[in-house]
Amino acid sequence: MSTSASARAVALAETDPVAAGLGYKADATKVDAKKYPTYVSGRQCAGCQLYAGKPADATAPCAIFSGKLVSGKGWCTAWAKKA
Numbered sequence: 001m002s003t004s005a006s007a008r009a010v011a012l013a014e015t016d017p018v019a020a021g022l023g024y025k026a027d028a029t030k031v032d033a034k035k036y037p038t039y040v041s042g043r044q045c046a047g048c049q050l051y052a053g054k055p056a057d058a059t060a061p062c063a064i065f066s067g068k069l070v071s072g073k074g075w076c077t078a079w080a081k082k083a
Contacts (some may be wrong), residue, residue: 009061012068019065019076028075038077046072049082 012019014026023036031039037069046055046064059069064078077079 009067009069011042011059012062012065012070013083022030022076022078024065024070024074026071026074027062028073031075035078035080036077038079042080043081044073045070045074045076047077047082048074050078051079051082 012024012026014020014024016024019080023031025031027057028044029041033039043062045051046053046057048062050063051060051072052062053072055072055083057072059071062068062070064076068074
């Protein structure tokens with residue numbers, strides 16, 4: 001029996017060095033907008049082109065954080081609007 005890649009993935013911690021470097025927050029409402037001026041309210045991982053899940057998924061893989069699941073309600077400085 002095989003296990004899917006997402007089942008093996010673990011949740012991305014905000015303290016992960018890459019996550020911290022990109023200002024990742026699992027809850028976008030907790031982003032410090034003064035520290036991260038590119039943040040705009042309402043932008044969340046689920047609406048990012050790097051998010052490999054459906055918009056309604058609670059978590060999904062992200063192209064930036066290999067092997068980790070990001071929160072659909074999260075945000076980081078790599079956010080780019082889905083086409």
